[in-house]
Amino acid sequence: xxxxxxxxxxxxxxxxxxxxxxxxxxxxxxxxxxxxxxxxxxxxxxxxxxxxxxxxxxxxxxxxxxxxxxxxxxxxxxxxxxxxxxxxxxxxxxxxxxxxxxxxxxxxxxxxxxxxxxxxxxxxxxxxxxxxxxxxxxxxxxxxxxxxxxxxxxxxxxxxxxxxxxxxxxxxxxxxxxxxxxxxxxxxxxxxxxxxxxxxxxxxxxxxxxxxxxxxxxxxxxxxxxxxxxxxxxxxxxxxxxxxxxxx
Numbered sequence: 001x002x003x004x005x006x007x008x009x010x011x012x013x014x015x016x017x018x019x020x021x022x023x024x025x026x027x028x029x030x031x032x033x034x035x036x037x038x039x040x041x042x043x044x045x046x047x048x049x050x051x052x053x054x055x056x057x058x059x060x061x062x063x064x065x066x067x068x069x070x071x072x073x074x075x076x077x078x079x080x081x082x083x084x085x086x087x088x089x090x091x092x093x094x095x096x097x098x099x100x101x102x103x104x105x106x107x108x109x110x111x112x113x114x115x116x117x118x119x120x121x122x123x124x125x126x127x128x129x130x131x132x133x134x135x136x137x138x139x140x141x142x143x144x145x146x147x148x149x150x151x152x153x154x155x156x157x158x159x160x161x162x163x164x165x166x167x168x169x170x171x172x173x174x175x176x177x178x179x180x181x182x183x184x185x186x187x188x189x190x191x192x193x194x195x196x197x198x199x200x201x202x203x204x205x206x207x208x209x210x211x212x213x214x215x216x217x218x219x220x221x222x223x224x225x226x227x228x229x230x231x232x233x234x235x236x237x238x239x240x241x242x243x244x245x246x247x248x
Contacts, residue, residue, distance in 0.1 A: 006126035021173040026164050027091055030173045033084040033098065036092045040095045041079060041086060041240040042072050047157040054226035055130070055191040055233060058212065062140060063073030067121035078102055078153045080151040085173050087157065087166050096161040100154035101188075103178050105179065126222060134189050137208040143237065144185040150240075152177040155195060168198055175202070175240055190236050193229040204236040 022030040033041055046068065050056045061067045078084070080102050087097030119125050140149060153175060157166045178186050188204075190196045211232045212223040232241075 007011065009069050018048060018204075021085065021176060023090075023168050024165065024169055026166075028089055028096065028161075028164070028166055028169070030088050030169050031086050031088055033079060033086045033100075037086055038076065038079055041084070041098045041100070042075060043077050044098050044156060045100075045154060046072060047202055048158050049154060052156070052159075052210075053191055053221065054230035055127060056123075058223035058226040059126050061123045061127075064121050064123050066117075067123040069163060070119050070121055070124045075100060083150065083177060085170055085172075087161075087170055088124060089161075096152065096156075097157035097166045097170055097175070099174050101150055101152045101154065101174055103148055103183065104151050105148045106146075116183070130210075130223070131189060134208065134233055136175070137210075138235055140185065140187050140235075140237055143207065144239065146183070146185050148183055148184055149185035150174065151185055152182070152186070152190075155188070155190075167195075168202065171198065171202060175238070178240045179243045184240050184242050185237060186240055187235065187237045189233055191230070191233045192227070193231070196234050196236070199236050199238075202238070204238045206234045208235040 019032045020029050021032070024030075032201075050061050050068065050071065051207045056062075061071055078190070081102035083102045084098065084100045086095050090096050117128065119128060126229055139148065152171070154166060155171065157170075186204075188199065188206075190199050194207075212226050212230070213221050215222050
């Protein structure tokens, strides 16, 4: 990783410059997500995640203005925990991907989808109930014997920049920071075949899987259109080797 700055800049300005975690051969760099880019990240989420993520798509979030605003409010809450990253094209300075996550502690879980919130929109309540159920099936803290772990919430690359390894680089950065924080576990509920495939290839294992067609209201499937090949939501975990020394 590296931090790029002009040494003649005042110290207080220097420390606000985002750390560059990785530079890719395709001209993309992975940086810390800073407050001045929060709106950019939310824009990526609204225009490239809500319509493509199988769970959001099956919940019809984009068809409900209240649901969109509620989801973006939750996303901002997660972003403000500051364990999130932005993929940026060096040549144009365009943001092309985000990974939103945070460190969760056993006694102070920050997951806004854990069943304790009440949303106005039907799509958000559908997703919250489903995700709360998924989380309750396995106690990740007990699995690893830890008091804190890193959780991935949103993982998205702008459509025209996909299939370049950017998503993998974002997740790799999240795992690297987890190690730097001397945490030994990471997790996420991955809702589609692509994210599950990439996560599995990066060492994540499925602890619990819920098939979408099995989640019903009476005899009717609640999530009947997650998209081709997207059959389940998987709670996946990975053991991380903590760094011996944290570079500050």
